[in-house]
Amino acid sequence: MNKKMVCGKPKIWKDPPGAAMYCPGCQHPVIDRVISEVLEEMNIDGKAICVLGVGCHAFVQVAWDLDILSCAHGRALDSATAVKRLNPDAIVFTVQGDGDCIAIGAGAFIGAMARGEKITTIMFNNTNYGTTGGQLAPTSLLGQKTATTPHGRDAALEGYPVHTAELAATFKGTAYSARGSVHTPAAYQRTKRYIKTAFQKQIDGIGFSFVEVLSACPPNWHLSPIKCLERIGEDIVSEFPLGEFKNEDSTERLSKSK
Template structure:
């Protein structure tokens, strides 16, 4: 019997603490599958962020380092510069990367640090109770915008992929989604491209993955996936924004 799909070696046996239907689990698995396929399990260092994925070191069967809130790209910069032969990735949410960690991500990208960033965008602060995040859509209900995000008062969402794609030193920037199996597979391909860009020393790579928060959106898991498709994807178009040519990708 051949295993078509199952638990990759780069994941531990521990049960996730994530809410039912949270796509963090799928994205964890995709990262682990890519690391397994590239044969990098023994030489990869992951940097966890603060947010729901703060405990991701329990689930990745890799060397993991916890960073202060938003500082994962800075910690990853240090690790990569001291150990340039390792593959270094950060796993961050939108509150972590786009809000408190916006300085770190912008300057890591501007410096062209040869690291890979997995950016999970679920348009709210999941862990702390669904408050408005920089990625919250206009009009979206959250616990701090009970009447919907008012763009006159709270401004517009940040499109991080578009921002980083304008920088000279970035090598691979893509936005993908997890709302159905086809897009989950496309996400895996994008993560593979990002890790390959790092392997080839091309510079900074990031994959922004649209995800769900059924608990704070107050939706059933299947409804949350539909909400991603019908609302989030309109504001955050799925695209490969930047891909440095050269090499087998």
């Protein structure tokens, strides 16, 4: 009997996969898989260099057979800038959590966009600091109960959620900005297209490219994995809409964009 393989393991995924470090229902390894598929399908895994910050996203270093640089908290984009400038032909990308990218790493993030670095950043947004026990993050929703806001995020005390993909789109140095999720098969495929487009902007030398991806965190949301998917589809996309916020196809247009 002829058997046809319908789903395999991405080439850069080690065997056995180190993704076993994640909590049950965590979507970080699902997003890692999207990135793996994109690198393989675009045939750029051989010249890709991944730069990681600190947080649950960094567990991927034991899952991927890829050139990886682990950095101090929030400094991935500073290091990635040096890596890209020294290796202009490499595909350089950072994988960062929301805390790493837009809290501790906000200065590095803004600097990289302002300079229009030819780097791709993929930011996992799970609306809290997962690794350290579920504290308030810049992305926590209003009313969200976290370890540091046990009565829920109050705008008068803790301010409002930061919309990173929309913020990235306002920078002249940004060529591409989008927000995806992986809470349904259709969303998975759409996010894959966003990440492919982001890498293509880097290959074409247009500017900085950014994809934010919503990610479930069951233990810190105090929900089952299935309820987490419902929360993303009902509550989180209301605050953080999915889609593309900027897509520039030439450096000329980029220099004229507002």
